[in-house]
Amino acid sequence: KGSQDLFDEAKSILKLGDGEVTSQDGQFSLEPVRCIGCCGLAPAMMINEEVYGRLTPEQIPAIVEKYRKIG
16 A cells, blocks of 8 residues: 555655665664554554554655654
8 A cells, every 4th residue: 555655755755775775864763564453544653652544655755754853
């Protein structure tokens, strides 16, 4: 349902190279998973305990920025 596009966008925003999973500042780790238990919201991502569903790649930058401000 588009999860690879979300993953690719997050990877780009976090400036992760091939094989890298943690951002240079150590604030974010990106891990693909098969299931987070919310199929009805797919494609989805989870940050800490918060689930974001029915996402598009265009929404990823604002979500990441929200957590950069918190960190």
